[in-house]
Structure formats: C-alpha cells, structure tokens
Amino acid sequence: MDVRVRYAPSPTGLQHIGGIRTALFNYFFARANGGKFILRVEDTDRERYSDESLEDLYSTLDWLGIKWDEGPVVGGPYGPYIQSERFDIYREYAQRLVDEGKAYYCFCSPERLEEVRKQQAESKSEYQGYDRHCAHLSDSEIKEYLSQGIKPVIRFRVPTEGKTTFHDIIMGDITRRNRDISPDPVILKSDGFPTYHLANVIDDHLMHITHIMRAQEWIPSGPLHVLLYQAFGWEVPQYCHLPMVMGKDGQKLSKRHGSTAVRDFRAKGYLPEAILNYVTLVGWSLDGSTEFFSREDLEKRFTMEGIHKSPAVFDYKKLDWFNGQYIRACGNDRLASLVTPYLEEAGFIHTPPTADEEKLVEDIVPPVKERMKTLSDVVPLTAFLFRDEPVTDRSVYIAKGADEAAAAKALIRGSEILISGLRNGTDEKSIEESLSSLAAELGIKVNGVFQPIRVAITASTVSLPLFDSIRLLGLDRTEERLRRAIKLFKEN
RNA sequence: GGUUCCUUCGUCUAACGGUUAGGACGGGAGAUUCUCAGUCUCUAAAUAGGGGUUCGAUUCCCCUAGGAACUACCA
Numbered sequence A: 001m002d003v004r005v006r007y008a009p010s011p012t013g014l015q016h017i018g019g020i021r022t023a024l025f026n027y028f029f030a031r032a033n034g035g036k037f038i039l040r041v042e043d044t045d046r047e048r049y050s051d052e053s054l055e056d057l058y059s060t061l062d063w064l065g066i067k068w069d070e071g072p073v074v075g076g077p078y079g080p081y082i083q084s085e086r087f088d089i090y091r092e093y094a095q096r097l098v099d100e101g102k103a104y105y106c107f108c109s110p111e112r113l114e115e116v117r118k119q120q121a122e123s124k125s126e127y128q129g130y131d132r133h134c135a136h137l138s139d140s141e142i143k144e145y146l147s148q149g150i151k152p153v154i155r156f157r158v159p160t161e162g163k164t165t166f167h168d169i170i171m172g173d174i175t176r177r178n179r180d181i182s183p184d185p186v187i188l189k190s191d192g193f194p195t196y197h198l199a200n201v202i203d204d205h206l207m208h209i210t211h212i213m214r215a216q217e218w219i220p221s222g223p224l225h226v227l228l229y230q231a232f233g234w235e236v237p238q239y240c241h242l243p244m245v246m247g248k249d250g251q252k253l254s255k256r257h258g259s260t261a262v263r264d265f266r267a268k269g270y271l272p273e274a275i276l277n278y279v280t281l282v283g284w285s286l287d288g289s290t291e292f293f294s295r296e297d298l299e300k301r302f303t304m305e306g307i308h309k310s311p312a313v314f315d316y317k318k319l320d321w322f323n324g325q326y327i328r329a330c331g332n333d334r335l336a337s338l339v340t341p342y343l344e345e346a347g348f349i350h351t352p353p354t355a356d357e358e359k360l361v362e363d364i365v366p367p368v369k370e371r372m373k374t375l376s377d378v379v380p381l382t383a384f385l386f387r388d389e390p391v392t393d394r395s396v397y398i399a400k401g402a403d404e405a406a407a408a409k410a411l412i413r414g415s416e417i418l419i420s421g422l423r424n425g426t427d428e429k430s431i432e433e434s435l436s437s438l439a440a441e442l443g444i445k446v447n448g449v450f451q452p453i454r455v456a457i458t459a460s461t462v463s464l465p466l467f468d469s470i471r472l473l474g475l476d477r478t479e480e481r482l483r484r485a486i487k488l489f490k491e492n
Numbered sequence B: 001g002g003u004u005c006c007u008u009c010g011u012c013u014a015a016c017g018g019u020u021a022g023g024a025c026g027g028g029a030g031a032u033u034c035u036c037a038g039u040c041u042c043u044a045a046a047u048a049g050g051g052g053u054u055c056g057a058u059u060c061c062c063c064u065a066g067g068a069a070c071u072a073c074c075a
Helices: A017-032 A051-064 A083-099 A110-122 A139-147 A196-206 A216-232 A262-268 A272-280 A295-301 A316-329 A332-345 A355-369 A375-386 A404-423 A428-442 A446-458 A466-473 A475-490
Strands: A004-007 A036-039 A103-106 A153-156 A163-168 A172-177 A186-188 A211-215 A238-242
Touching (some): A004 A017, A004 A211, A017 A036, A017 A051, A017 A211, A017 A238, A051 A262, A051 A272, A083 A103, A083 A186, A153 A216, A163 A216, A172 A216, A196 A216, A211 A216, A404 A428, A404 A446, A404 A475, A428 A446, A446 A466
Parallel strands (some): A004 A036
Antiparallel strands (some): A103 A153, A163 A172
C-alpha cells in the first residue's frame, strides 16, 4: 500500500510553528517512503476564514520548499482539495447517516444549548455536553420544525454503551468509553457546512489517506472519528499523533510566548533551512547526535520511529543558533541578496540598489556574516555607513583604564598614524602595531587607543573590526569623522 | 470537574535490562582578539517520588505526584 498523507490546515490564521511542523513531518514521511503528500484546505469555518491566511499557507510552504503532490493549485485525482468546494459531498454523506438512523436532525437553538451548558456547570454534573434533546424526534415533529423555517443541524448518534479503541503508531492503543465521548456532536451545521469531524473523515477516506499524522490535541476525538468511519463502513486509517509544541511555560505554544507565525520569523531574517531544520528537530530525532539536516536529507532519512511521545518546548535561542550557523554557511552572493531588502527597508540604499550600492553590499557581507543571528542584524551593524550621527558625549570615547587626556592624545596621534598610514598604503598589520605601541607609550591598554577612534568612525563602542569599517566607509569620510572628533576634544 | 495522554541535565534529546547516563542549545571558565561577535578548549547540570519484577533497572509492571490536551453549529 502506497503511503498517502496530508496536511489539512484551516485558513483562519497565519501558518505557525506547530502547524508547519505537522506539515513537515507529513511531507518528509511521504518523501522518505515514496508516498504522496497532499494538501487540503479545511475552510469550513466561514466566520474565521480569511484570504490572507490562505495566501500565507501557500507562500510559507513555498518559502520552505515544500511541494505538495495533490491539492489546490496543482490538482489531483481526488479533488477538489478545498473543502468549501466539496459542500455537496458532505451533505450527501450526512444525509446518508440520517437515513440510516446513525445521525439525526436537531432543532435546538443556541440559547437552549447555552442554558443546558450553564445548568450542567452549576450542578457540577459529570455529564457535559448536549443532552440529546432531539435524538428521538418523530417525523411529524421534524416536519413541523422545518415548516417553521428552523434550520436544523445534523448530529451524530454516539453510542452510550461500550467503548471505542483506536491504535496510534506512537502512542499505542487508546481507548475511551463511548459515554465519555462528547455526546452527539454536530456534523453538519445549520448553514449546511460540515464540521471538522465529518469533513475530515469523509475526505481522508475519499482521498485514500493511509496515515493521519496530526497533533496530539486531536487524540480525544480519535474514538469519535473511528465511530464515524464505522458508521460509514469504511476502513480506519493509521493514526500517528504528533507531540505538541509548547512554550517555555509548558503550555501550548502561542503568541504570548513570542512570534509563532512563520511569516514573522521570515521577516526577522531567519533562513528557511534553519527553520526547517530546527522545527523538525522539535519532537523528532534521528540518533540523538546528528543535528544538521537539509531538506534533502530529511526527505530521505525521516522516520516515524524517531517521533517522540512527549511534548517539546520550542527553544527560540536554539533556533537563533541554527540560524547563525546557516548564515555562516551561506555563500556570500546569496547572503548579499538576502540582506539587501533589509538595507532597503531601513532606507540605507535605494530600491532597487544602484550599482555602487550593490558593490557596497557585497563588501559588507564578509565582516557582517560572522556577527549575524538574523538577517535583520545587518541594519544596526552597518548603520554607521549610511547615517552620520556623531557621538557628542566625550565619556563614550574613553575606554576603561584611560582618561580624557589619554583619549584625546590617542585620538589625535592615532588618527595621524591611521590616515597617513592608509594613504601611503602601509599594510594594516603595521598600522595596528603602531597603534599598539602608541597605547604603550600613553600607558593605556590597546583598546584605549582603538575605542576613541572606533567611536569617532562608527558612533558606537561596538562595531565591525576597525579596518573593515574604514574600508567600507572610505578614507575621506573616515578622516572627516576623525577630525570632527578631535575638535570635540579640543573644545574648551 | 470528567476523559485521555505525557514524565532523562534549565531546554531539545541519546542510551532497543548491564555505559564513568552520551550529544546539542543555553549557562560558567579560559584561549584567540582593536570592541562586539565568531571560532576553539574546559566545566557545572538529569533518570519526578515510592513500591515491585530481575543477578542487575533510565529501560518492564503498579501506585503517587506533577504537567498537558480535550470537553463548541472552531479546527
């Protein structure tokens, strides 16, 4: 039997870490087993649906390099793959259950349901959920309600006796007493749309899905789905519930833990390969020691055995580390093009960049590459090249262990050494040695000489290496900034 | 509350009954160095607790404790 798996998100929000992790596991499992990866859009919630979410789904998968074999846009033999386009199918199957007495019309108003819930809460009843008020309506009662124009929902009749078991590849057998299953859930809403349970079961069957890999939050509805498959007389697919992705506090990862939308990570300057690598390592491992995986590696080496049972905390710091690693492994040309949009957005260069600016960006990449955690770090690192905002507070120029007089001397004589040296083509090593001996002469640390010069040139005590900074800035502007700093120290 | 699931360093994890319980991130220390990074080296840090089974339990079983998810005309 060929493996067929699917990722079936609901376009009601941006793709987040947890969702994309599910997509990745499905995708890799399919690839590693020569199977098919299907994308299905579960847009049955009309109230929360948004076009933006759908676009985000496509662009996020595209950014990660995940292609689906069947689904929207690409089509396939079991389409359509967007549930709102399968409206009639669900109606038909729901009606079939009604005809067979396995489901029934319910005319209860939202108000009545609310009231029932309230009473159950107050009485601390062990039984929660629908009270099966409409479970045994006569034909004439149904006709009467319908003639009043009340739009019914269709509820699935859950047995009150017995228990239902399903097998999970990771978790083993999971059994639930039928009386503990949410009583008679709605499978077709009053607007004619199916709920998740119905649509999901029908589509997974019709699309010949062999393995259902989804987050563990779905475990409780596993038995209900099994009951649904049985009601239709269909074979139950294999289940594989994925460990949840948690935040630092052990709760389901959500916005309050930080960014969760993949789009946000992308905007901040995370590389797709870093996200892909780290995210698949949350809840999965190959051998406990291999940590770098390319998409191609995973397409070959992903195994279901490596998926864990227990939930995993998403570690933003480790993602940062992965991203830094991938940035450093990135070719300079590619990095230049990746970094360009950030410089454009900061208003540092034109959109598109001029030829000179393109050249500058190329030169910026090598020194900046070692220092970036995310691509957006390029902005603060290179701001001194594009903005001239001199530091006027003299104390900033003075390094630890030096005083104002020493800093002034270091600045004046250091500038001389630096500028004349560079103008004469003296090599950097020699200039550096001269600056070091100047420090010795002034009785201060080497940094006592470098810091005032650095602040003068880059307007910061933290910067790229001095000679790199000067090379990028150009000698003329460097000299100008040094002169200005010297003037600052000569005042009063 | 009810139901179900989970439990190895702070975090992600390895160890298919026998290891000085391994690796990585993060932390700490050091080296390199003009700052910051980066890189390299070293280091602290865990089997939730209690019972069994066994010659021997991280590993198998039970109990306790803790955590999580679900409990919608949302998925």
